[in-house]
Amino acid sequence: MDRSLLGETFRMATHALFANRMRSLLALLGIVIGVGTVIGMVALINGFQRSFQQSIRSLGNNTIYIRRIRPGINFSDDALDSLKHRHAFTLEDASAILDRSPAVRAISTWKFPWDNLRIGYRDKITKFTFVFGTDQYYTLTHGQDMGRGRFFTEEEVQRHANVCVLGKDTRDALFGNRNPLGETVHIAGVPFTVVGEFESKGKLFGQNFDEVAVVPYPLIDKYFPAPSDAPPWFPKRGELFLDAIAVSPDRSDAAQSQIIETLRIRRHVPSNKINDFVVFTDDAFLQLYQTVTGGIVALMTLISSIALIVGGIGVMNIMLVAVTERTREIGVRKALGARRGAILTQFLVESVVLTAIGGAIGILLGAGISWLVRALSPLPTYVSVWSVVTGLLFSAAVGVFFGLYPAMRASRLDPVESLRYE
Secondary structure, eight states: OOHHHHHHHHHHHHHHHHHTHHHHHHHHHHHHHHHHHHHHHHHHHHHHHHHHHHHHHHHOSSOEEEESSOTTOOOOTTSOHHHHTOOOBOHHHHHHHHHHOTTEEEEEEEEOOSSOBOEEETTEEOSOBEEEEEOTTHHHHHTOOEEEEOOOOHHHHHTTOOEEEEOHHHHHHHHTTSOOTTOEEEETTEEEEEEEEEOOOOEETTEETTSEEEEETHHHHHHSOOOTTOOTTSOOTTOBEEEEEESSGGGHHHHHHHHHHHHHHHTTOOTTSOOSSEEEOTHHHHHHHHHHHHHHHHHHHHHHHHHHHHHHHHHHHHHHHHHHHTHHHHHHHHHTTOOHHHHHHHHHHHHHHHHHHHHHHHHHHHHHHHHHHHHHSSOOOOOOHHHHHHHHHHHHHHHHHHHHHHHHHHHTOOHHHHHHOO
C-alpha cells in the first residue's frame, strides 16, 4: 500500500470516528482507564525505585558487605540448617583478606548488640537508638562524613575506650541544638564520652540511619554481648561482620572475587561446595526492593490488563456496529473496485486510531495523577519514557487484536448483498 492510499485510509478512519464522537468516547473509556492506571502505577514504582537508589548510594561508598547470609533471607523453622549454623567472621579473616586481596583498600568491622538500647543524658532518654560497634575504618568503607568532631581512633579501639559517635537525630533528642562533644551519655547505663556527630544519612526500608550511636566494636562483647542461645543472625562473642571497600569503584568486582577466594581457603570450602558466606554490594538491597515490589507491580498490571481487555471488547463492539451501519458504503466501494485488503485496512486503522487516542489520553491522565501525587504528598513519582512508549504500543496492540475480527468481517461482505442492505 503506497503512502497516498495509506494517508487516505487514515483520513477516512479519523473522519468516521469523529462523525460518531459520543460512541467513540464511550469506547475509549476502558482504554483510558487501563493505560492511565498502568502509567500511574509505573510512575509511582519508578519514583520509589529512583528514591531508593539515591538512598542506597548515599548510605555507602561502593561498600562491599561480607555477611553470613544475603539480605531478605527469612530464618523460619523450615530454613536450611546450613544457613542457621553458618558462623560469622574474625579479625584474622579481616587481616587475611587485606593481605591476599590487592583490590581491597580497607576493611572495617561491624557488630550490633543483643538488646534494644536506650541512651540517656541527664533527664532525657531516647525511645530507641540503634547502637553498633565498628572500628576506625568505618567512615572510609561507608563514605560517612562527620558533621562535628571526629571518629574514634585505632588507639581508642584497641584500649576499649568508652567513646561514641552520635547520629544527627540522636543528638537532637538528647542535646537539641547544643554541641554534644565532650559530654557524657549513658548507653544502657554505661557512660560514654561523645567525640563526634555524623552528617545526616536519612532513612531506608523504615530504618532511620540518623538515629544511631557508634562505639568501638570490642565494647559490644564487653557490655552488650549476645547470649549463647541467641538466634542465628546474631554474631556470637568474638565474631564480627566485615565491610570492605575496593581501591577504586571499577575494581569492586575484582575485590569481591578476591575476598571470596580468600574466605573459601580459610574456611576450607571444597571446590564442589557453595560458599558458607555471602559477599555483596549495595545492588543486593536494590534487588531485594525489586523483589518486594514485584508482587505489587504484577497485581497492578493484572488490574490494568483487565481494564484494557474490557476496553478492547468495547472497541470490538463499536467496530461491529460500525460495520453493520456502513454495509451499503462497503458495497459501493467494492462495486467501484476496492479490494478486500483496502476495506480491512480501513477498519483496522480505525480501530488502532481509536485505541491509540485512548492510550494517549490515558498517558496524560496517569502523568497528571502522578504529578498531583508528587505535588500534594511526599510520595516520589517519575514518568519514564519507556512507560509512555509501552502504553502507546500496548493500546495500539489492543486495537489490532480486537479490531481484526470486525475488519475481516467488513472485508468479506458480498458487494451485491451489501448494496441491497437498508
